[in-house]
Amino acid sequence: MPLSGEVCVVTGACGFLGGKLVRLLLEEEKLTEIRLLDKNIRPELIQSLEGCRGEAKLSVFEGDIRDSELLKSLCRGVSLVFHTASLIDVTGAIAYSKLHEVNVKGTQLLLEACMQENVASFIYTSSIEVAGPNHHGDPIINGNEDTEYLACLKFPYSQSKKEAERLCLNAQGEMLQNGGRLATCALRPMYIYGEGCRFTLGHMRDGIRNGDVLLRTSKPEAKVNPVYVGNVALAHLQAARALRDPEKRSVVGGNFYYISDDTPPVSYSDFNHAVLSPLGFSIQERPSLPFSILYIICFLMEVLKAVLYPILRFTPPLNRQLLIMLNTPFTFSYQKAKQDLGYAPRYDWAEARKRTTDWLASVLPRERERINAK
Template sequence: MSLAGDVCVVTGACGFLGERLVRMLLEEERLSEIRLLDRNIRPDLTHALKDSLGETKLSVFEGDIRDSELLKRACRGASVVFHTASLIDVIGAIDPSELFGVNVKGTQLLLETCVQESVSSFIYTSSIEVAGPNVRGDPIIGGNEETQYVCCLKFPYSQSKKEAEQLCLRAHGEVLGNGARLATCVLRPMYIYGEGCRFTLGHMRDGIRNGDVLLRISRREAKVNPVYVGNAAFGHLQAARALKAPQRRAAVGGNFYYISDDTPPISYSDFNHAVLAPLGFGIQTRPVLPFPILYLMAFLMELLQAVLRPFLKFTPPMNRQLLVMLNTSFSFSYQKAHRDMGYTPRHDWEEARQRTTDWLASVLPRERERVSVK
């Protein structure tokens, strides 16, 4: 089902995934209008998009996701909302009240606005981290939406994404202002990589500082299945198309889906090496210290953070949940998304890896200069 003639809102439109989704919408759908909603709209992005607009109108809504008046203006007359906006924090650098304010309260306000303004479809970008791994590091290999797993989320970011996800699923079927009903869908992408990924960029910088040798932060056997950003964006597009198709709307609405692709299972550290090895980067054979010692160090740093919190902001570079996540096999299939919404990865591993490496090569000289200045 095509989205031709629709008015689409993309929150977080200038983010890593949001920008890729906007470009895909412009390339593949004859939209009436696409509305970019972001806290900071990049002029370079809006300028670059003008060549792809065709007959599609491009509108900009700059501001905070918690601004109810902004949301009303952005959603009025829209038919679908892609909610990709989120604060991402895996090391505890952001105050939890801010995380929950943006990720949970912002999502709640947006859902309420969609009901008031009769927006019929709502796609929420969740995270693999709402599934785990748990504190014991119990693995999941090739899991799916039916996989049972005991998980108690302790990290504020994971908690905020889980709460927002639940809000979205509970909102499915709410009566809209025009008498129709809202259809919601939640997508849980794996770790998203590709051109523009700030996490891969950060690992490259660390490698430059370490003499072009990447730090090993995960064990080889702790395999996950990252997803390429182009495939993650396509999963969102297919979700919107499915929610618009009467025969699929009932099956997809109110459900969550794992979005992965055919990137081979690999540890986080070995993934970084796979995309950076063609640029001359090596990788440590083993972690600097055994996992139990690293876990104890992370615990002690968390204690220090708690003691200093009233007097000084201290953000440890590692915490126990992040350490467990990086060292636990945790992979999921996209077969339910394939069955229900027709999602099949657009880009295979070789193409995705080459595109990522080419982007890293383009920014490498700048990053070397930046690291040398520091």
């Protein structure tokens, strides 16, 4: 059901996914207003949205997700919230206390504001990392929402996302001030790639430093299913439409959905090669060291980090949990999202790959110059 006439909020609106979602909403829906919340508003992004906003009003709120008064003002008169804002940390560089403050406490405060201000629908951007992989590296091939798996999450980031997702789903059916009920759902995208992805950009930079040879950190058989950012944004829109439909609302509310697309299952390292090989990058045939040796090195580095913590703070580029994540087959189907939300990927692998590679090509000269100047 279309979102015509609605007033909605997008948190993390200037982020990698948030910016794509705002643009999609402007292009495909006749919304009355979109309120953009971000801690760091990017004027160039806001200006670029002006050309596609039509009659919709764009309201900018620059501030912290932990500011409860700001959140109440943000949610006043709103019917729908997309909560994409999050601190992302895969190396352990950010203290758990800060991750909890932003990812968990921020979500709780936003949900409370929604209930106080009579927001009808809440969509949370979760992560594949709330599912695993676990510290044993147990694989999942083509899993779904009913797949049983003992996660045993070790990453502070993964733990914070899992807690925030639980808050979101537990808020399903909560009473609003006007007597209505809040409907919530959570989307669990796979590794998101596309134009603006800082992780792909980071791997390209490492490749430049290594003479245009990409470092291999994952075994070829450790296949995952990356998902293009444009398809993830579309899944959010489809979830919002489903929550507005009285018949689908009761089916979707309180549930989580895995979001993938038709990108071929591939290891993380081979995915980087797939989008960078047209630009002349090659890849190592095998990791520099066997997995078992890398695991021991990661363990020793974590011990050293803990010992030196009171005196010196440093973050190893690789830790055991990240090593396991990079080397565990972990793929999921989007069929439940297709069934309940009406989600179907809009961008196939060929187009998604081309868009990503074209973006990388556009920034490659600047990155080469910056790195070679050092």
